[in-house]
Amino acid sequence: MSGKRSIFEEVGETTPRREAPQGGMIDKGRGRARSAIRLWLMVLFALVALMIAVGGLTRLTDSGLSITEWKPLTGALPPLTTADWEAEFALYQAIPEFQVQNSWMQLEDFKAIYWWEWGHRQLGRVIGLVWAVGFLAFLALRKIPAGWTGRLVFIGALGGVQGAVGWWMVSSGLTGTMTDVASYRLATHLGLAFVILGFIAWYIFLLGREERELMQARRGKEAKLFGLATGWLHFAFLQILIGALVAGIDAGRSYTDWPLMGGQVLPPSIWLADLGWRNFFENPGLVQFIHRITGYLLLAFGIMVWMRGRRSANSATGAAFTAAFVALCGQVVLGIATVLYGAPWQVAIVHQVLAVLLWVLILRARFLSLYPLPQSIRRA
Incomplete structure (x- = not known):
């Protein structure tokens, strides 16, 4: 029995202690x-x-x-x-x-x-x-x-x-x-x-952010807001592609009045019979018209997403959606200016660069709706 301890025996300082597990081991090193x-x-x-x-x-x-x-x-x-x-x-x-x-x-x-x-x-x-x-x-x-x-x-x-x-x-x-x-x-x-x-x-x-922070943050994701941001991102991407079609055939210079086109709601040459389906790629009037309409729809959808995003319980997420919406409004104004001035290269290139900024800001808002910042939760 000499090798056994009494249940009343105190543990001495020489008794080895087990180290407590450290957090964030996934990111160690x-x-x-x-x-x-x-x-x-x-x-x-x-x-x-x-x-x-x-x-x-x-x-x-x-x-x-x-x-x-x-x-x-x-x-x-x-x-x-x-x-x-x-x-x-x-x-x-x-x-x-x-x-x-x-x-x-x-x-x-x-x-x-x-x-x-x-x-x-x-x-x-x-x-x-x-x-x-x-x-x-x-x-x-x-x-x-x-x-x-x-x-x-x-x-x-x-x-x-x-x-x-x-x-x-x-x-x-x-x-x-x-x-x-x-x-x-x-x-x-x-x-x-x-x-x-x-x-x-x-x-x-x-x-x-560290992996452990991302895993914790994802527990507070706003699924509906993330879905709206994803839709907004895809919508913006579609508009970027249509903008490239406009640039490819210099359609931005075909009609330089706004909000009408050639003094009409629909451009006079909206459909050219000899082009057929190629009107959607080669008809400057139709391509610019589609770009305008898509821009209006993108703005309307952006307003809806922003109204929802700005009410996020996470202040950083709300701010991200506001920043993206401000960029969208600026892009719409710049797009109109590009048309009115006949798409000079100085204005047109700023329009394209602002599209990059808008794209990244929407991505940022989408990211924060999936991985909200914990320190920015608003107090009730």
Whole structure:
């Protein structure tokens, strides 16, 4: 019995104690990695947003067809000699855009549009390089948190697809009678850019908080508000695609009065019999009309979502919906100004950049309705 303790025996200081479990073990050792990956994604986000702006300027300056070949690697070097420039210019002179629309151009004029397209493609290469270097570095250092490898690969894969879609778009304007790229291909290219931007933004939001915080926050999600925000996001995406169709055929300059179109509720050329179903892509009057109507409907839906979102019990969530709604109102006003001034590039590019801001703000509101911030709960 000497090896047994009495039930009345006190436990001495030498008795080993069991450590209490520590919270947040899912994030142990990964906090710094999450911050580093988040910073890397922020750089990618800024580059993609810049890419959208440069792409818009490339379209507005009619520069997108100035480079007629797709050379993902060797194309990184611009023409360096006079002979190189003349060779590039000769390739451009062989396509319909030059022959029908820009036959007046001299070599110096060509250089101006060439640099826009080269810069656009070069920025795409930079984005790919930043993604590859960052991803491989985090992978080699084993710093990627569990469940994130696939997400980061997905972003890179979308970037690769975007490059192929970009060439698919450009190739549509190099043969036949086309003097611009096909508008539906332009819409696909721009739409995919917004998808990439959206995923990067969502991942940045997720990495801004620890996993345990996200799991706790999700218990307080506002399911109905999240559904409304999701619908708002999809509605805005549809309007972005239609806006690309407008830009693709310069439909923004076809009718410059508002709220009427050509002095009428319906534009005079709303349907051209010879185009058939292609009216929805190639008829400037119909495409601009659809863009206007979709904008009105998006505003009406946005008002409804905002009225619901501003009453959220979470003050940060309510503020996020208000910010998105303010951006939407600004975008509507800017869209009207773009029409009234005949879509000058200075106004049109701001309209496109504001679309990026609106897209991200709606995403932010959607995120906070799913993962509300605990410290912002309003007191009764």
